[in-house]
Amino acid sequence: MAVTYAREWDLSDLYNGLDDPRLQQDLRALQDQASAFRQQYRGRVGELTPAAVRTAIQTLEYLWERVGYCYAYPSLIFAADTRNTPARQVLDQVMQTATEIENQVLFFSLELQQLPAERLAALQEAAALVPYAHYLERVRLGQPYQLPEAVEQTRNQDSLTGRQAFIQLRSVHQGALTYRPVTTPEGTTATLEAELGxxxxxxxxxxxxQAYTSIREQLAAHNLLYGYILNTVAQDHRLENQMRGHASTLAKQLLVDEVPEGVFWSIMRGTETRYDLFQRYYQRKGEALGRKIRTCDVLAPWPSQQPVDTQIDYDxxxxxxxxxxxxxxxxxRSRSEQFFQRRWVDAQMRPGKQGGAFCSYIHGKNSYLLLSYADNYNSLFTLAHEMGHGLHFAWIGEAQTYFNSNPPMVLAEVASVFNELLLLDYLLAQASDQPDLQRVLLVRLIEDQxxxxxxxxxxxxxxxxxHERAVQGSFDQEFVNKTWTELYQQLCGSAVEVLPEHGVDWARVGHIFFKPYYCYQYTASSVVSLACYQQYRQQGQAFIPGYLQLLAAGGSQEQMGALRQYVGVDLTQPETIARALDTVAGLIDRLEASL
Known part of the structure; x- marks a missing residue:
């Protein structure tokens, strides 16, 4: 008997409603706990024994874990419907309280950073603090960039009405947009962003x-606003860099994300030298379609001898x-099934729903997945991607405490891409007697990569x-439009026609607003995932223990070393990047041979 799965999540593991009295009670209790922590430890961190430092760290972990519960509930409701005013109001209150709590306890890391180098090194080596060695190393690395406590407190408070407020404004505004309806030749009409996508x-x-331009008409209509928001965010980063002494926004983010600068530039140079792969594929696709590919056509289906059913309903x-x-x-598999049995997934399309997809992990609880499932293979692979994150955090949750639970960004994307490769292999095997469907799936992998x-x-x-332009002064939306168009044209060459509407497409990329330099890490994670998957295909079950150890490591150790230790992947070597690009070239060869 077929199972029917709910498309809307159940958040009752957190709270029973925005008016659940436990939420306000928990916020008040957490404020009291933060105040008690400050009274107990402020000014005394340098005197603490390693065992006492561990107790203090564990107290902070308990505090932040429960702040996470309070934040997750309204933020998830808001993401599912950005038009929900009560959710936004509660979210604003929780963010205000979280900032007050952070200001109460931030002295702890500041006092650790002020310890003499030999004292901090001794703490890192103490037996009682072995589980927190990497946490202490992160504290040490941040030492040159910390500001006095009063300045850090002001900075946190100002963020609520400064950079963070502008980031939130973009989300609220995009959630309120309405789009020109598009009716298909079959007679169905799309109005929501996910439907148009x-x-x-x-x-x-x-x-x-028509679907492509419907979305971008709205982005163009509000181009000035999005340019203003992006400039404000970039200028705030510039000012923060000056205050803290970071060489640049890039340098700041590489430090936070634990990525050596050489790895970043190897990825950027390695990909730029292989634009020919992108152009070769879309040149070939254009020939198959009988017209030059436009930016609205990059996801178009390839022509096939027999009609291919690409409808995949949710169940x-x-x-x-x-x-x-x-x-x-x-x-x-069984851990994945829990997400659907316990309704930790929101896949329903609805007006006002946040665009894109995400996995939200609440340490001590579980993860929640959000996407807009459109009953097609693309949505299925998106579900696989976000489930990869959920599984990653399931292993972390069993192995790590709060401060070790957040994996650096390159590691954070490995399980998600690996999941997509597992799904693709399975679907290809299932379609062994359907060459046209196999081609559809192979195309999906190539285009995803x-x-x-x-x-x-x-x-x-x-x-x-x-961010280089921000150092020189303010910029406007025209600068971003022009730069984005030029960069995309360099990537596409003569293989793809970059439509004029594509100039405003950057406004759809949430990461450039709320997490600078996140996107190249998708590239890095794709390289790692391809390398891992090649090893899995070669080693079979013998590969799995090391892979699961990598997932369980979370943020407990330096990520480049963890990749080498558990799965034998060295991202610091340009050859690793080159081999991944060769793998993509091989996929294109395979596709061309099937035509």
């Missing part, structure tokens, strides 16, 4: 163009995903230009 996979070129998609994960590990490797690194090239 799904039409980019439609076989009819005019339908794709069937879940069953396929669970079966694919079960072939890798039965434990992997081209996006992760080339589009995402191009977004980071835009950020380089934005």
């Amino acid at each position: 799904a039409l980019l996979f439609h076989a009819d070129g005019d339908t794709r163009y 069937r998609g879940i069953d396929l995903l669970l079966a694919a994960l079960g072939q890798f590990s039965e434990t992997y 081209l996006s992760l490797i080339f589009r995402q690194s191009t977004i980071s090239r835009l950020e380089l230009a934005i």
